Amino acid sequence: MTARMEDMVIIDGLTLCNWDRELLLELHRGGVTCIHACCALWEGARETLSKIGKWYRFIEENADLVMLVRQGADIHTARSQGKVGIILGAQNASPLEDDLSLIEVFSQLGLKIMQLTYNNQNLIGSSCYEENDSGLSRFGKLVIEEMNRVGMLIDLSHVGERTTLDAIAHSGRPVSITHANPNWIYPSKRNKSKEVLQALRDNGGVLGLCIYPHLINGTETTLDEFSEMVARTVEFMGINQVAIGTDLTLKWGDDFLHWMRMGRWTNKMEYGAGSAANPSWPVWPSWFQGPADFPNIAEVLLARGFSRKEVEAVMGGNWLHFFSESFAPDKEVKLCV
């Protein structure tokens, strides 16, 4: 990490790596303050418990490097102890199954961010890959109210357009899109329309811009092009509502790729944001091979003319503030007001 980046808060709004100690050390080399780590894609309640149990164990075995984050204050504690904060999250509401009460249960376990749908329609609403999106379901509305109440952050990254707009309208608290890009810059079903990002902006939510190669212009996308997207998105959303959510997917084999894309819901090959011509894990751009490369992004934003304060906001300050508010139970937030 360059001297200019020291003391900068760097937060990754979504990662999906097969974490090991080597990768945790890389987080330290990159000066990363905190990451949101996905621990469920298609898993039901029981399977998610074991995933969380494994995370607890992994965090304990590496307690010199990392710390579980349940609330904003924990990010500061981790930082002051020289540790990287880990926020657990799910990219699907599948851990809830049909049980509203499990929102508080998983929140108590430290699962503080949940995407309403992954790539398929579920009990709550539709995904960006469904042909039809009938919006938020009856259960979906109650899920949002309960997530609002307990302080579990709503993530809409893979959620379908209409369900997303419904969710933003229904949520009494700001929501997030932890990892997606504007679709008028990089067209993709997974990226977001102006209508959605305008609604997110008006809701007070935060967008994490994504480096997943299929959601930009592939491996060849340059750092300048990425910084151009940051600049244009900041212009649209404002400096306090744009952040980074890399969607980093390191150290997995193809088995996990198939689980990620196909779960148990299909026997046919599915390519997600990839394609038949590009069926395996994407190759990441040369300027972002892993968490140690975070300073490259900060550097290019400074070079582009963003002020140090603006770069700090995008690199982590916005997530820090937003997560701190979002993870508090509703009544605590009300007490703060």
Place this chain on the structure above:
Amino acid sequence: MTARMEDMVIIDGLTLCNWDRELLLELHRGGVTCIHACCALWEGARETLSKIGKWYRFIEENADLVMLVRQGADIHTARSQGKVGIILGAQNASPLEDDLSLIEVFSQLGLKIMQLTYNNQNLIGSSCYEENDSGLSRFGKLVIEEMNRVGMLIDLSHVGERTTLDAIAHSGRPVSITHANPNWIYPSKRNKSKEVLQALRDNGGVLGLCIYPHLINGTETTLDEFSEMVARTVEFMGINQVAIGTDLTLKWGDDFLHWMRMGRWTNKMEYGAGSAANPSWPVWPSWFQGPADFPNIAEVLLARGFSRKEVEAVMGGNWLHFFSESFAPDKEVKLCV
């Protein structure tokens, strides 16, 4: 509650009621400080999650009366706010299934007491109703070490003799028998031998004496007879290792009785501590119809000649001290020493 009992800490070491608001109000009338509420008998991990979810909801809907307890300090907080503390527990290790990591998961959810076996042999060891008891299993030893580590209190009330002795020997921390009586006073498979209670005493553990009619001399047992048992047990165990765990089972229908006794493991009628001649829920003694009658026990102990300080120890002081130590993670306890 009589004036003499005011400000006395009263803790019930095990209850299995179908709790409703009316019964919570009765806890207040009885001056009860805290209860251990059983929320799993035969349930697996997934089912236990929903049970805990329902408890969270119930506690929130009655937040003027009760508060979830996760550590000793919470009992004091509840008390200072005029609320009854609720400690969640399981009377079986079934919520763990075969997954060691779920001990920390359930501990994080506030499930702070777990009985190693219910009425049948399980992955850990044998119950008091098994013909043969081969002691603690390989998994059982690891479960004990992990419960020790995270600060989940081991309960041996329904556990078989050999497994109990093995567990006490293997545990690095004091264990509990939350609800059973000396079997030389009231013979029953569920009550405990001198060898077991001596081992518990030497281990620094606490015994909760039980009012469940089948574990004393039935409904007709007098309050004097019960206080006689308290006195004889205190003589054997010492004043700081005897407490009360009523095993109170109010407001359930026969469906739950059958679940309690038969789970899914048999199609034949089972009577547990009851009998074919006495197959339904037991009728409780006139002097203990519910939590409002706790002061009756304190009164009779005072009348028998116990000092106020001794009565306070048995009625709740011993559990308060013991729970506070037992619910802390191992390293915190070590730090305290």
